[in-house]
Amino acid sequence: MNRAAHNARLSALIGAGFWLVMLLIRTGDSNETELIQKILLLGILVIVPLGLSLIPIAQAETDSILYRAAVSAQPVGAVASAFSFLLALVHLRQSWACRGCWLRRSSGCLASGGC
Numbered sequence: 001m002n003r004a005a006h007n008a009r010l011s012a013l014i015g016a017g018f019w020l021v022m023l024l025i026r027t028g029d030s031n032e033t034e035l036i037q038k039i040l041l042l043g044i045l046v047i048v049p050l051g052l053s054l055i056p057i058a059q060a061e062t063d064s065i066l067y068r069a070a071v072s073a074q075p076v077g078a079v080a081s082a083f084s085f086l087l088a089l090v091h092l093r094q095s096w097a098c099r100g101c102w103l104r105r106s107s108g109c110l111a112s113g114g115c
Contacts, residue, residue, distance in 0.1 A: 048078070
């Protein structure tokens, strides 16, 4: 097994562990959206690196530069996409908290006769 394929399999193993952790975190606002996001994360974190490890290399001694670039860039893209899911989750929670503060302020103003 060449080094790039080994790195891709290692990336898939780490991605599988991270995906299992992400299963415990609610990322969607509905069950359907959350299921779609979990399946997308499975593809990004596990299936893509496994697919990269299965690509047959024509040159036995040296890998092609594009293959090595894809194997090197895949973990960066996977981390960025997983981070974007978490960032969207934080943004969603902050927007709901902000709406709650606005509702409390407006109801308090209405109860006291206006602001």
